[in-house]
Amino acid sequence: MSSTATQVLFDAPGPKGRRRILLLSVLSVVAILALLAGALWQFRSNGQLDPGKWIVYLRVDYLAFLGQGLWGTLKVTALAAVVAFPLGLLLALARLSRFRVLSTLAAVWIEFYRGIPMLLVVYAFLLALPAFGVTFPRFWMLVIPMILVSSATTAEVFRAGINAVDRGQHEAAAAIGLSRRDAMASVILPQAVRLVLPSLILALVTLLKDSTLGYVVSYNELQFQGKTLVSITRYLVQTYLVVSVIYIVINFLLTRIALALDARMKARAAAG
Template structure:
């Protein structure tokens, strides 16, 4: 158990560890029993017969699902390309000192964090066309996802900013850097570096939100699976195959987040012979920014 875990709860003693081990074994046995009963029921009803799974390995079905996967990835990519920069700007604005900008960013974040994505999709599908704003089905799905997730990402970035020691910005200001330059060169790079794993995990949320494409009849993966199930009358098989695709994609994103978190938490060694003390890690964005602006800050005016 690491130090962070000890802050949340006390380390269990011998009796507590024994209870945890027994509980883990009991729960694992129950899960295996449920899986076994489910497998036996499906096998008895003929749902696991090869003939019911064979259509999904044929070329026409694979091509049909790949078109849906392409639509899902396109929505996820477009949403991410807009949500992440917009969320970063909103997070910086809410963490800043300008009262007007802070109030506007706070209002946006609090409103769109509270609104369900499905409700916003319905607004773009039914309400806005009535007032003359009718966009394509791609943007009827993508824009609500962007509006919701940019607010969530803003809070992630703001949490990263607030987690930094105030000495970082105070040192930059003492060197003569402006508030905007301090945020851009010192605070924000370090904050983003801290929350990169969480931001990567947020891609999973973007991917899941794309399943709302059925509302606007956008041909994403879930919509294609629904069409395939209706045509083949094999509902269970179609949704199991699509679920496996989602599991693989989400697992890859989760592993990427774990890898980035491990790389970030691994403190590199200091440059040999660079004259830096042991507390100056290699490639620290804040240290690099301060070192870059130090001559300019100390120059006579």
């Protein structure tokens, strides 16, 4: 099977497309470097690079404070992923079902939560539901919206992966006497999951970034802890740069894992 995880959701660009992407990438890098240079010049001119404004972030109590926020971020992200990804798979299977009612209900769920910003869902749990006497702890006011929105987006990832499995696999499963359900469970789904695994890791990156909406419900995730630290140190630029670096490092590691998995799958496909 020649399909790869990259091809599940996107068509591979041709020679002109690759040249255009390369040119845009180079221009983007140059523009970003110019912006960074300008920002550093402004920071230096305004005294924002003064070592005294940065050394405070090496204090044990400040590091522990940010560490609590990082733990809160990782906790909500992990729990949301553990629930949302299997739910997304079930929604994908439901949408592909031959039962029209089940397929329609799954499609409505997916399209609704794909089309609505997660911030509105968070506000629904924070403001709308309490008006009807339905309340949740702050932790769940963040986690449940993350699950609802992520389940819809990952459902489409799983559906694309299932559709990307070669049709011959379905026919081979039927030829050996497997029912449609058994073929899906034993033959199609394992291949589909392998195809979309890098995309799921990138979805985990999205969940990690979505966790920053915890500030709306005053949940102690990393972004909220950074906001509190600004009120303590009065160093807005420095605090948010430190917080941003933490997010960038985590997202970089997750992205590298996704790329490594994609490369491994391509190597297996080429060897096969």
